[in-house]
Amino acid sequence: MTLDQPNVAAFDPVLADEVRRGLTSQPKRLSSRFFYDDEGSRLFSEIMHLPEYYLTRSEYEILDTNKEQLLSLFAADNRPFNLIELGAGDGLKTKLLLSHFVEQGARFTYVPVDISAAALDGLTADLRQKLPALAVQPQLGDYTEALAQLTHQATEGADAPRQVVLFLGSNIGNFAPADAVAFYAQISQQLQPGDLVLTGFDLQKHPAVIHAAYNDREGLTKAFNLNLLRRLNRDLDADFNLAAFDHYELYDPESGEARSYLISQTKQTVNIRALDMTVPFAYGDFIHTEISRKFTRDGIEQLASQTGFALTQWLTDCRHYFADVVYRKS
Structure with missing residues (x-):
């Protein structure tokens, strides 16, 4: 060689x-981080609709069932919030939340972050057509760099936007254990007490x-x-x-x-x-x-405690295949 x-x-x-x-x-x-060029993003969008790929349907069910509860949590104390989605892709599941939040008159800005320009452009154009009242600030680039830039720009004060980070689809499963701890520790360092992180975790189940x-x-x-x-x-x-x-x-x-x-x-x-x-x-x-x-509840709670978060909400689908979990910055 x-x-x-x-x-x-x-x-x-x-x-x-x-x-x-x-x-x-x-x-x-x-590294799997390089899967998501424009063609990779397109293929993954197709994978999410496959009958065998239960993850998307399970998480969609969770978000649909709990969208009101999530809005109450994100907008607690009538504060505006920034909804920062790491790895937004085509926003299939997030659009469900966005539509509900806009309908309810929530004060928030949606910040999709992705390394695929094509995916980000397509998502932004679709949202501006279907949800013209939605404030959208797309960010092209790496998760941690974009998050650091966004939180650095954040204002302070009683009416300052709460930072709410979305990391859906069990993307955290692509990290080795030590890397997951390091990643969430990085996120924690960028947030203020009371800020939130909503993460999708694929749960352990029958191997087949x-x-x-x-x-x-x-x-x-x-x-x-x-x-x-x-x-x-x-x-x-x-x-x-x-x-x-x-x-x-x-x-x-x-x-x-x-x-x-x-x-x-x-x-x-x-x-x-x-x-x-x-x-x-x-x-x-x-x-x-x-x-x-694939995760257990004990492992998910341990990840929170190791990285400066407290587990606030545990939401699962009807089969308990998947969990969407809210961490609060301590």
């Missing part, structure tokens, strides 16, 4: 660094239900994972042959982790010209692309 350091100024330096480190590590790995959610019969999850290689071909001038890789998923009920891999189906060598490196693959070699952790 060639490890010379070329000039990659024309390429995304974060992506370049992650790919260099990930594909020279053992085992090979690529979880396994099916990541192995859909239509092959959309496979296409979603393989699109990561297509992105490297485009953005880093690589030559991955997508037909030479397969998608493999497993769920371990002992650890509560669903893991995604791309498996090399032949002996091959991939060139990543922007990084001046070659990556050899033997038959059966794999790239670990994603972890999706």
Whole structure:
């Protein structure tokens, strides 16, 4: 493997660094944060509508059933609030809340944050057409940077907006345990006492239900994972042959982790010209692309206590597959 350091100024330096480190590590790995280019965001929107993918329907049920309760919590003491959604995507579930909040005359601004410009533009245009009374301030970029910028701009005083952070869809499951603690500690540092975080957590359940959610019969999850290689071909001038890789998923009920891999189906060598490196693959070699952790209530409460939050609301769907949990900054 060639490890010379070329000039990659024309390429995304974060992506370049992650790919260099990930594909020279053992085992090979690529971060799931890079799934969501425009095509990845489009594919994930389709995945959310699959019959096997229970997560979206479960969380939609929770938000629909509890939208009045959530508004009462967010707008407590008649304070205005900023609704900051990390990883907004197409806003499918959030639109349900937004419509209700606007109908009730709530004083709030919706701040969708996403790394996909296409997803953000589409969401903003749709909201401005369907909810013209809604104040929308889209933010393109990384979660933590956008949140730091927004909270830095926040005003103080009795009528200052409460910061309400949304992190839906069990995106927190993509973090390793230590990374989840670090991420919520970062969020906590940006918030004031009384600010809120609403997080979606996929709960532990029968392994067959979880396994099916990541192995859909239509092959959309496979296409979603393989699109990561297509992105490297485009953005880093690589030559991955997508037909030479397969998608493999497993769920371990002992650890509560669903893991995604791309498996090399032949002996091959991939060139990543922007990084001046070659990556050899033997038959059966794999790239670990994603972890999706499933949670227990004890684990969710522990995450709050470790990061400066108190668990305020615990909301589940009728099957107890999923939980939306409100943390309050202590």
